[in-house]
Amino acid sequence: MTLSKGVWKMATEKSAVFIIFGGSGDLAHRKLYPALYRLYQAGMLKDHFAVIGTARRPWSDEYFRETVITSLEDFDDDKEKMTAFAQHFFYQSHNVNDSEHYIALKELAAKLDDKFDAGHNRVYYMAIAPRFFGTVAEHIKSEGLKTDGGYNRLVIEKPFGRDLASATELNDSLSRVFPEDEVYRIDHYLGKKMIQEISNIRMKNPTFEEALNSKYVSNIQVTLGESLGVEDRGGYYETSGALRDMVQNHIMQIIGSIAMDKPEELSAEAVHKVKTDLFASLKVLQPEEVKTEFVRGQYDTDNLGDQKAYRDEDNVDENSNIETYVAGRIEFSDDRWNGTPFYVRSGKRMPAKSSRIDIVFNDKVKDLGIKPNTTVSFLIEPEDGHSILINGIDYLEANQDFLKFPEDKTYFDNAREAYESLIIDILAGDHVHFTLWDELQSTWKYIDAVREQWDVEEPDFPNYLSGTMGPEAADTLLERDGNSWVWDD
Known part of the structure; x- marks a missing residue:
């Protein structure tokens, strides 16, 4: 199946630096990267975006890009286009508890923002175990990753807690960094x-x-x-x-x-x-x-x-x-x-x-x-x-x-895949399909x-x-x- 057959046309190109915590994981490769590629094919993402994948694995940018291309092979066979898309991807080995790693992440994001003219817009995507959500958010604040002049949007995967008490604790830790209008809790349904x-x-x-x-x-x-x-x-x-x-x-x-x-x-x-x-x-x-x-x-x-x-x-x-x-x-x-x-x-x-x-x-x-x-x-x-x-x-x-x-x-027939649709809403700042x-x-x-x-x-x-x-x-x-x-x- 060739992905481009069902691609819809998108009128407005968006600008952002995506920081995906858990960028080497299954969710990122199975859902997020194909969804971003669909947006790239449609022209919503084109010249002014970058994706930073972070995880503990000591990958290089080149190896990371190879894994991204591999994740797209079931959806498209246009090697040239997939390779061009992957050139927007960068990798940083990351320990969620290490402040120095967040400082390096901040510097890389700023560099890529300048390179791709991304408008100081940031999407922080938590594709990691929920027990790390609060830790990552606190470091985003303490190491000053949030930007001025653009938007900052935090994307959270389920589960959001395991009961009301733990969900409240998690929400309190996130809200100290991101107000409710910057938080996007994904439910793919x-x-x-x-x-x-x-x-x-x-x-x-x-x-x-x-x-x-x-x-x-x-x-x-x-x-x-x-x-x-x-x-x-x-x-x-x-x-x-x-x-x-x-x-x-x-x-x-x-x-x-x-x-x-x-x-x-x-x-x-x-x-x-x-x-x-x-x-x-x-x-x-x-x-x-x-x-x-x-x-x-x-x-x-x-x-x-x-x-x-x-x-x-x-x-x-x-x-x-x-x-x-x-x-x-x-x-x-x-x-x-x-x-x-x-x-x-x-x-x-x-x-x-x-x-x-x-x-x-x-x-x-x-x-x-x-x-x-x-x-x-x-x-x-x-x-x-x-x-x-x-x-x-x-x-x-x-x-x-x-x-x-x-x-x-x-x-x-040409309906968008769920993650693709939700990422569009995140880039548009529309909370209607989030919790x-x-x-x-x-x-x-x-x-x-x-x-x-x-x-x-x-x-x-x-x-x-x-x-x-x-x-x-x-x-x-x-x-x-x-x-x-x-x-x-």
Whole structure:
């Protein structure tokens, strides 16, 4: 596949020096460098940018550039263009605790700013373990890396803490250096085309928007299913689990996109105001409610014994009680959604990869001219969300007149990859598709109530076979309300 076939044209060239902490790592090579290359192809990055990769490894600039080019080979075959792109990349071996290394980094950034006329703009990207975030930020301040005359923007990858207390401590350490308007907390699901288009779909379809409330909606379901196991992430998963890894951030933000009140406009300030209000209305569960409203699971081998059970994976405790599956029933107390259940689930080793939102309307929706008990499904993955379904049928083929967007099947064909889209927003200073601290406080408070109860109970693991839809209790969670999962492989 040649990357240039799907490249969109970008009108305005941007200027910046990117400093990527963890520049030798997997995230940088698998996601960040291909995303930056797409922007280079489109002309958004051209002559006035540089990328400094930092890590402990003693690489040279030349070797670093070779690794960058290698990371692009699955996306393009234009060696000349990839080589020209890589000439903007520089490497510095770096110890996050060594002040001298930050001084050298500051000098290199200033040199490259002059060389490429980058406007004194800095993007500091934390592609490193979260335990180093605070240390790096403090050194950025103490060694004076922040510039005058341009902008300074800090990009943070998840996980942002492991509970409310640690997230608060981390946020406090960052805010001493970077005010909230300079911090960009990445959730890559917010960069996906379908998630970004939900607001537009709501704006352009007044009947659909009018139907999005507890009067007309029976329930809303969010599924993030994966067919793979933990693979080489066993060590990480042992400290995280599905609840923290998927529900606290990805699932909550997806819920926010479909459940928030209609903002006054599609600006970052207006969108985050209604999102913050929504998450503040989360009904935090009491200990006894956790037992009835949330289900956890851990995968076993498959029915043939061919797949590894989670407890047999590398870097996993043989008696681990970490969940690889979670399902829950979430409610809000706001006027719009009070009484409507939001069913969520995420699991490893499910039958297929599927990320989707299913909105199940009740029979009252007929008052709006919509067929009673209609289900609208937004398919986020796989294939980067090419489909909207109405009662399981592609909406272009379905007999309906309340949803008219997008206009044709080619709409998503040239959609930007999630990281590419988010980097565009960072360069533009647009926070609309990032997570604010006020939102995180509310979601962590909710998740902590579930986690604290689980930590004092002994689960009966493993409790679902690889290749299945998860524990039977996840079905019971809906059945007691007279509902069922829309996606059931």
